[in-house]
Amino acid sequence: MDYYNTTNTDNDKIMITVHSDSENPLYQQIYEQIKTKIMRGDYPEGFRLISTRQLSKELCVGRNTVESAYAQLCLEGYVKSMKRSGFIVNNVSDDNPHASNKMRGNGCLQASAQRLSRQSIPGYSSNNPRQYDYDFQYGSLDPSLFPYSQWRRLTSEILSSNEAQNINYYNNIQGELNLRIEIMKYLGESRGVLCNPEQIILCSGTRYALEIICKLFPKERRTAAFEEPGYDGSRIVFENNGYKINPIPLRKEGVDIEILANGSPGLVYITPSHQFPTGLVMPIQHRTNLLDWAVQTKSVIIEDDYDSEYRYHSRPIPSLQSIDRHKRVIYLGTFSKSLAPGLRMSYMILPEWMLAQYHKLFSRYPSTVSWLQQQVMSLYMARGYWQRHLRKGCLKNKKKYDILLQAIQDQFGNRVQIHNHNAGLHILLEFNNGEQQEYLEEKAGQYNVKVYPTLPFWHQKENCPKNEVLLGFSNLSETQIREGIHRLNLAWF
Amino acid sequence: MDYYNTTNTDNDKIMITVHSDSENPLYQQIYEQIKTKIMRGDYPEGFRLISTRQLSKELCVGRNTVESAYAQLCLEGYVKSMKRSGFIVNNVSDDNPHASNKMRGNGCLQASAQRLSRQSIPGYSSNNPRQYDYDFQYGSLDPSLFPYSQWRRLTSEILSSNEAQNINYYNNIQGELNLRIEIMKYLGESRGVLCNPEQIILCSGTRYALEIICKLFPKERRTAAFEEPGYDGSRIVFENNGYKINPIPLRKEGVDIEILANGSPGLVYITPSHQFPTGLVMPIQHRTNLLDWAVQTKSVIIEDDYDSEYRYHSRPIPSLQSIDRHKRVIYLGTFSKSLAPGLRMSYMILPEWMLAQYHKLFSRYPSTVSWLQQQVMSLYMARGYWQRHLRKGCLKNKKKYDILLQAIQDQFGNRVQIHNHNAGLHILLEFNNGEQQEYLEEKAGQYNVKVYPTLPFWHQKENCPKNEVLLGFSNLSETQIREGIHRLNLAWF
Numbered sequence: 009m010d011y012y013n014t015t016n017t018d019n020d021k022i023m024i025t026v027h028s029d030s031e032n033p034l035y036q037q038i039y040e041q042i043k044t045k046i047m048r049g050d051y052p053e054g055f056r057l058i059s060t061r062q063l064s065k066e067l068c069v070g071r072n073t074v075e076s077a078y079a080q081l082c083l084e085g086y087v088k089s090m091k092r093s094g095f096i097v098n099n100v101s102d103d104n105p106h107a108s109n110k111m112r113g114n115g116c117l118q119a120s121a122q123r124l125s126r127q128s129i130p131g132y133s134s135n136n137p138r139q140y141d142y143d144f145q146y147g148s149l150d151p152s153l154f155p156y157s158q159w160r161r162l163t164s165e166i167l168s169s170n171e172a173q174n175i176n177y178y179n180n181i182q183g184e185l186n187l188r189i190e191i192m193k194y195l196g197e198s199r200g201v202l203c204n205p206e207q208i209i210l211c212s213g214t215r216y217a218l219e220i221i222c223k224l225f226p227k228e229r230r231t232a233a234f235e236e237p238g239y240d241g242s243r244i245v246f247e248n249n250g251y252k253i254n255p256i257p258l259r260k261e262g263v264d265i266e267i268l269a270n271g272s273p274g275l276v277y278i279t280p281s282h283q284f285p286t287g288l289v290m291p292i293q294h295r296t297n298l299l300d301w302a303v304q305t306k307s308v309i310i311e312d313d314y315d316s317e318y319r320y321h322s323r324p325i326p327s328l329q330s331i332d333r334h335k336r337v338i339y340l341g342t343f344s345k346s347l348a349p350g351l352r353m354s355y356m357i358l359p360e361w362m363l364a365q366y367h368k369l370f371s372r373y374p375s376t377v378s379w380l381q382q383q384v385m386s387l388y389m390a391r392g393y394w395q396r397h398l399r400k401g402c403l404k405n406k407k408k409y410d411i412l413l414q415a416i417q418d419q420f421g422n423r424v425q426i427h428n429h430n431a432g433l434h435i436l437l438e439f440n441n442g443e444q445q446e447y448l449e450e451k452a453g454q455y456n457v458k459v460y461p462t463l464p465f466w467h468q469k470e471n472c473p474k475n476e477v478l479l480g481f482s483n484l485s486e487t488q489i490r491e492g493i494h495r496l497n498l499a500w501f
Numbered sequence: 502m503d504y505y506n507t508t509n510t511d512n513d514k515i516m517i518t519v520h521s522d523s524e525n526p527l528y529q530q531i532y533e534q535i536k537t538k539i540m541r542g543d544y545p546e547g548f549r550l551i552s553t554r555q556l557s558k559e560l561c562v563g564r565n566t567v568e569s570a571y572a573q574l575c576l577e578g579y580v581k582s583m584k585r586s587g588f589i590v591n592n593v594s595d596d597n598p599h600a601s602n603k604m605r606g607n608g609c610l611q612a613s614a615q616r617l618s619r620q621s622i623p624g625y626s627s628n629n630p631r632q633y634d635y636d637f638q639y640g641s642l643d644p645s646l647f648p649y650s651q652w653r654r655l656t657s658e659i660l661s662s663n664e665a666q667n668i669n670y671y672n673n674i675q676g677e678l679n680l681r682i683e684i685m686k687y688l689g690e691s692r693g694v695l696c697n698p699e700q701i702i703l704c705s706g707t708r709y710a711l712e713i714i715c716k717l718f719p720k721e722r723r724t725a726a727f728e729e730p731g732y733d734g735s736r737i738v739f740e741n742n743g744y745k746i747n748p749i750p751l752r753k754e755g756v757d758i759e760i761l762a763n764g765s766p767g768l769v770y771i772t773p774s775h776q777f778p779t780g781l782v783m784p785i786q787h788r789t790n791l792l793d794w795a796v797q798t799k800s801v802i803i804e805d806d807y808d809s810e811y812r813y814h815s816r817p818i819p820s821l822q823s824i825d826r827h828k829r830v831i832y833l834g835t836f837s838k839s840l841a842p843g844l845r846m847s848y849m850i851l852p853e854w855m856l857a858q859y860h861k862l863f864s865r866y867p868s869t870v871s872w873l874q875q876q877v878m879s880l881y882m883a884r885g886y887w888q889r890h891l892r893k894g895c896l897k898n899k900k901k902y903d904i905l906l907q908a909i910q911d912q913f914g915n916r917v918q919i920h921n922h923n924a925g926l927h928i929l930l931e932f933n934n935g936e937q938q939e940y941l942e943e944k945a946g947q948y949n950v951k952v953y954p955t956l957p958f959w960h961q962k963e964n965c966p967k968n969e970v971l972l973g974f975s976n977l978s979e980t981q982i983r984e985g986i987h988r989l990n991l992a993w994f
Contacts, residue, residue: 034663070662072880076679151666159873160660167653169563170527173644175843176976186569212705212845212869219712223741241865248716248862250743350668350872352705369741372734376705376869379843380652387565483669 026067032139034069038077040139046086046097057087057095140458142492146434146480147349150408153401154348158393159384166383178374183210183355184382190389191341191355199316200330201339203357209366210355212376214312215245217340217356221310222249224358224365225275233276235263237465237472239284242277242312251275255467258283262290265297273305279312281325285436285465285478287428295328302336308359310338317346317398320406321430335359343385345433346398353377353385405433405482408489412481415493423501433482436462439475448477448500455499457492519560525632527562531570533632539579539590550580550588635985636951639927639973640842643901646894647841651886655877664876671867676703676848677875683882684834684848692809693823694832696850702859703848705869707805708738710833710849714803715742717858718768726769728756730958730965732777735770735805744768748960751776755783758790766798772805774818778929778958778971780921788821795829801852803831810839810891813899814923828852836878838926839891846870846878898926898975901982905974908986916994926975929955932968941970941993948992950985 026037045051057063060078064071078095081087087095166172182188188205195201211217222230222245232246236255243253254271256263263278278298280290290298302309311328319325329339342354358366375382388394409428412435416426427436437459439448445461452459459477466472481489519530538544550556553571557564571588574580580588659665675681681698688694704710715723715738725739729748736746747764749756756771771791773783783791795802804821812818822832835847851859868875881887902921905928909919920929930952932941938954945952952970959965974982 028663033667070658070664072679072883073662073664075883079679079682147671149669151669154665154668156660156665160657163656163660164653167649167656169566170521171563171566172647172649174526175647175841176642176644178640178837178842186565186572189572212871213867215866216709216869227743244862244865250720344671348668349671349867352867352869352871369737372737373708374706374842374845376709376845378705378845378871378874381871381874390565390568 024063024067026069034067035073035076035080038063038067038069038074039080042077042081043086046081051097053097053099055097056093057097059094140453141456142484142488142495143458144460144479144481144492145458145483146460146478147344148480148483149345149348149433150401150404150482153397153404155388155393155397158388162384162387163380165387166380171383175379177379179379181371181373181375182206182208183375183377184379184386186390187382187386188355190386190394194389194394195327195339195341195357199313199341200326201357202330203339206363207357207360208355209358210353210375210377210382212352213344213354214242214314214340214342216376217354218242218245218310219249220366220370221275221338221356222246222251223369224362225308229272229274231272231274233263233268233271233274234467235278235283236467237285237462238277238467239279239312239314240464243467246275246277253467257471258286258288260288261294262288263298265294265301268298269301269305273307275308275310276302277310277312278328279314280328281313281316282319282429282431284312284314285434285462287432287434287436289325289429289431290328292331295331299328299332299334299336303334307336308338308362309336310340312340314340314342315345315432316341318402318405318433319431320402320409329357335361338362346401347394351381351385353381408481408484408486409435411486412479412489412493415490419493419497420501427476434478434480437477437479438473442475443500444474445472445477451499452496455495457495457499459496517556517560519562527560528566528569528573529632531556531560531562531567532573535570535574536579539574544590546590546592548590549586550590552587633946633951634949635977635981635988637953637972637974637985638951638976639953639971640837641973641976642838642841642926643894643897643975646890646897648881648886648890651881652877655880656873658880659873659876668872670872672872674864674866674868675699675701676868676870677872677879679883680875680879681848683879683887687882687887688820688832688834688850692806692834693819694850695823696832699856700850700853701848702851703846703868703870703875705845706837706847707735707807707833707835709869710847711735711738711803712742713859713863714768714831714849715739715744716862717855718801722765722767724765724767726756726761726764726767727960728771728776729960730778730955731770731960732772732805732807733957736960739768739770746960750964751779751781753781754787755781756791758787758794761791762794762798766800768801768803769795770803770805771821772807773821774806774809775812775922775924777805777807778927778955780925780927780929782818782922782924783821785824788824792821792825792827792829796827800829801831801855802829803833805833807833807835808838808925809834811895811898811926812924813895813902822850828854831855839894840887844874844878846874901974901977901979902928904979905972905982905986908983912986912990913994920969927971927973930970930972931966935968936993937967938965938970944992945989948988950988950992952989 024038024041026034028034030037042051042057057078060071060074064074078087082089082095087097090096185205187210188208191208192203192205230251231254232251233254233256234243236257246253256268262280262283263276268276280295282289298309301307309328313327316327327339329337336359338359339357340354343351344354413426416424423440425438425440427438445463449459449461459479462476462478463469463472484492517531517534519527521527523530535544535550550571553564553567557567571580575582575588580590583589678698680703681701684701685696685698723744724747725744726747726749727736729750739746749761751757755773755776756769761769773788775782791802794800802821806820809820820832822830829852831852832850833847836844837847906919909917916933918931918933920931938956942952942954952972955969955971956962956965977985
């Protein structure tokens with residue numbers, strides 16, 4: 009743990025501390041502390057903040073970091089930027105809470121930007137305005153796993169090569185061929201996926217892939233069957249594209265095929281290898297039945313294989329696509345869970361018969377993924393770093409998973425049931441005494457721990473069992489997981 | 502000019518030459534030459550290609566480059582990859598043209614991938630299967646302008662900083678705040694655009710921005726008025742989202758407002774500061790009239806300011822957004838013309854009243870732009886490199902523009918009229934003797950020069966004047982521009 013303190017001698021109250029291994033970005037730590045000091049009156053109206061140059065020097069952090077913190081404070085009206093005077097604290101007294109918001113000019117902007125400036129995926133982000141001691145968020149990864157130096161070296165290598173000139177062109181609309189070949193090889197080996205590179209389309213996230221898919225079907229077939237509960241982030245894309253959602257309840261083995269068959273055929277979105285959020289694995293017999301249904305009704309199955317890289321204590325399950333002989337499956341995968349969500353890289357694999365329609369509608373859409381980043385990823389995979397990274401990530405997350413389960417068993421005993429199936433980066437916790445989500449979330453919050461409700465995953469909210477919450481674990485350290493569960497025990501029991 | 506030759510002593514016929522300052526990527530040069538040799542029979546069936554390791558050594562190019570070329574040949578069925586034997590030439594005799602295509606396994610894939618593997622934006626790409634001596638393509642940039650080393654250094658700086666851990670999170674859905682602040686400052690200064698960062702949304706290209714915009718309007722208002730002629734790449738997005746296209750003819754001053762007013766109100770897409778493809782500039786009076794129409798009919802104007810960075814021999818024209826007091830304008834801009842299309846970064850600015858609807862529909866969509874690349878761009882702008890780059894790029898393209906116009910005047914005299922208005926990266930050439938696009942394109946092709954038809958820009962094809970072609974110039978060197986025009990003179994006159 010590294011602590012850096014400002015050593016300002018003029019005024020002890022201006023001391024700021026940053027903590028380099030915190031989950032909070034450095035700029036946010038600086039921002040939060042200054043904001044607190046302003047609100048508490050430690051920094052009164054008219055107080056001049058230490059210059060960005062000096063603060064960055066004293067904290068040994070980049071000037072850009074400090075500038076971001078100051079820009080944020082300015083944006084929210086806590087301080088104003090004055091020519092030649094630096095940053096001056098505004099009047100933020102309670103009786104006039106918006107006084108400072110009206111200012112513009114000098115780079116100061118509306119305070120309403122506050123909400124937006126930090127907006128990211130609700131419940132899935134570290135940029136949550138409130139900071140918790142232990143945040144069991146889902147979707148953020150272990151910060152120690154990303155290959156920072158390798159990525160740096162490979163980026164340099166690409167930019168120093170003659171190939172770099174390709175950045176000046178609109179490149180392949182489906183993504184660069186060499187990367188698609190690497191993805192094909194990887195998916196063939198690890199997931200049994202059968203395809204050739206012409207079927208692969210690089211996307212900047214699963215939403216973008218679904219945006220394309222939604223448009224490939226005629227207007228009169230715009231109903232999408234969805235796992236209930238299921239991933240709300242995918243559901244919204246269908247809704248935005250005018251699809252009617254047909255929620256299909258989950259049985260022990262996956263979506264209820266009888267109910268599915270009673271609805272109109274068309275599209276069905278599923279997560280068969282690790283159902284989100286319940287963790288269910290669809291057994292082979294059910295997979296076959298589902299494929300049969302798709303063949304008979306000429307329906308298409310979207311298989312979202314979002315976290316297939318993480319399977320613990322059992323062998324990986326081959327993808328549904330791998331046993332699909334009749335080309336009814338669209339396969340989706342992502343680097344967001346396995347490498348980094350900040351890269352915004354995912355891929356989809358269309359059955360061959362859908363390619364003509366894809367080209368008809370999208371041949372004028374350039375790829376949405378940076379050429380440079382595609383080349384770096386391609387080298388990263390071709391040189392074997394990717395396979396090593398996956399092994400390392402899987403081991404590390406397995407350890408965290410085991411610690412989480414052990415801690416829950418030790419602390420909560422038989423007051424809860426854990427829903428997961430030795431896979432992924434989250435678990436569902438079901439409370440045997442019927443505690444309610446709102447209560448659980450609120451109580452945890454009082455103890456400065458964040459857990460997540462499952463209500464958003466339900467299309468028909470009234471069917472959501474109230475006695476469960478979701479816990480993600482990949483962004484917490486092993487110690488934090490143990491301590492977080494201990495804290496939850498205090499909060500809940 | 503650097504030439505590298507293989508010095509293979511076994512067989513002179515296998516000599517391969519690469520040319521590092523060619524527009525063609527190195528891998529493509531290698532691929533083309535080997536393909537030619539196979540087709541000519543220089544490399545007969547069963548011939549073993551030199552190993553990728555040896556060829557990369559002999560040509561002094563990266564192994565990855567050679568591997569890409571070989572992968573492409575393999576994909577297209579010219580060679581097959583044999584375990585322990587390397588790459589062996591297939592039977593590609595004319596009487597059995599598809600024999601080699603049927604092979605799979607050993608990494609060899611369907612030849613149909615050929616089309617797709619190189620597919621990019623038609624007419625806007627260097628990845629055109631046919632290579633021309635002089636390709637007046639639009640959309641590709643001068644390869645000498647991109648700041649390769651600065652980009653490398655800034656990427657390293659970000660990845661070495663503590664901030665790098667943010668790559669493990671889903672970050673801001675609208676793009677990082679610091680980058681949005683930089684964009685706001687830049688647009689305020691250069692284009693008079695008035696906005697605050699909460700209105701800015703980073704997008705991975707203009708298509709993606711339009712995909713969002715299309716969904717912000719209710720189903721019953723899905724008509725879009727479009728400049729006729731206009732940018733077909735934007736039009737297709739509206740068509741894909743179920744919009745009816747209402748083509749509005751251009752007058753001397755821009756879209757015909759009378760005809761616009763006769764149609765149903767709603768959305769209109771325009772390029773007022775440098776109309777694509779005609780180059781028209783909308784005068785202030787017409788801008789005011791258009792804004793008045795939008796206010797009266799509660800319509801929304803999409804201002805695509807795609808190449809505003811390039812204006813020669815006159816002062817920049819402030820954006821339409823800058824004089825819009827009633828918040829009727831959505832502003833679009835891009836880094837594709839000003840920095841690199843391969844980065845896939847653009848932005849849009851929504852009027853404040855549209856933000857609620859945007860958040861309602863898209864709050865679950867993560868940004869499609871890489872966090873890392875956003876941070877690099879932000880530093881690039883904050884440190885002043887961006888402004889310097891723009892000045893350099895504008896000067897260089899102005900010089901090319903002047904050379905192009907001079908060469909056309911010298912060579913073609915009054916047989917043509919040039920449509921442009923001292924701006925942008927392309928011109929329209931109108932032929933006074935009524936030569937037809939097909940003829941012009943074909944004749945140019947016979948002399949190994951590529952020019953582009955304007956037919957795709959017309960929604961109502963029958964109205965397209967046949968006597969004009971489009972010439973982009975940013976991807977050619979000054980010498981190439983002169984020589985290309987000379988060659989066109991031979992071809993056409």
